[in-house]
Amino acid sequence: MSVQTALTAIPDGLRQPLLAEYQSIVQNFAEHRWSPSELSGGKFCEIVFTILDGHAKGTYATSPKKPRAFDQACKLLENNGHVPRSFQILIPRLLPALFEVRNNRGVGHAGGDVDPNHMDAVFVLSSGNWVMAELVRVFHNVSIHEAQDIVDKLAERRMPLLWIGDDMRRILDPKMGLREQILLLLCTSPGKIATTDLKNWAGYKNNTYFKKLLREMHDERLIELASDGGTALILPPGDKIASEFIAKRS
Structure with a gap:
């Protein structure tokens, strides 16, 4: 099942922008474009707000709308006692924090007091992932596990250079040089990586040259x-x- 199928209850004018912005967050994160990832997070918030507002009212807007006072508008969603709890409390309380990263953490404004960085982008990605899974869970009436699997498949298709499995990573371009593969595998991995894993992920056999x-x-x-x-x-x-290599390849 695709996310498109799972979210057919959402009108096309909102569903397509939602999928596009989520995929943009995933893609930019995978390519170390922290600032665009966070900017997409702001747009993503506006789309999700419009969906929650339309769901509560029973009538959807034809396209995403940005409320004048975003925090207050999200607070008003908490009055909708007839919707699922996550649509009434959890997501409306998460969206302002996600939107704050876009507005006041150095993203989208020159001279911000804090530069865009990996930490903020991780928050945007993980929050967006959770929101997408919750939308799928509610609109398609599936379990949390099934909803997350559906969203994960959407994310996987947006990573052209890298595939990540449970205990394996692969650079998907077999012609890429070993040095470039090592850098890409390390830059997309958290913390220190065992060199035996690096060699295995790169599929390289000559242990002496690798060392x-x-x-x-x-x-x-x-x-x-x-x-x-x-x-x-x-x-x-x-x-x-x-990062520069990824940017050139994209």
Whole structure:
């Protein structure tokens, strides 16, 4: 089942923008575009608000509408006692926080006091993911697990360079050089990664050359290689190169 099918109760004029903005958040996050990811989060909030408001009233707007006072408008949604609890309390209380990241965390305004960063983008992505799953759960009357599976499939199709499984990651371009693969795998992984996992994910067989390349990248300050060679962590220069490479590929 697709998200399109699961959300057919939502009019096309709202459903299509919702899917487009969610996919934009996922794609920009995967490509380390923290600022666009957060900007999409703001648009995503406006669309979700319009859907909740239309659901409560029984009549949907033909397109997303931004209320004049977003916080207050979300607060008023809490008066809708006839809708599911998540539509009355949880999502209306989450949306203002998500919208705040777009407005007052350095996103969308020059000279913000806090620059857009990975931490904010993680919040936008995880919040958007939860909201999407809850919309699917309510509108299609499925379990939380089924709803999350449906949303996860939508996210997976928006990551052209990288596939992430339970214990495996794969760069989907078989022609990509080993150095680039290492940087991309490290920049999209949280914290230190075992070098045995890196070699396995890259599908590389020559252990001697792989270790030699890791040491070279360590000396170039692209990665931080543990003294025993057991783990690797990407450093800012390596992260910058990976981000630029992703941007060129997209």
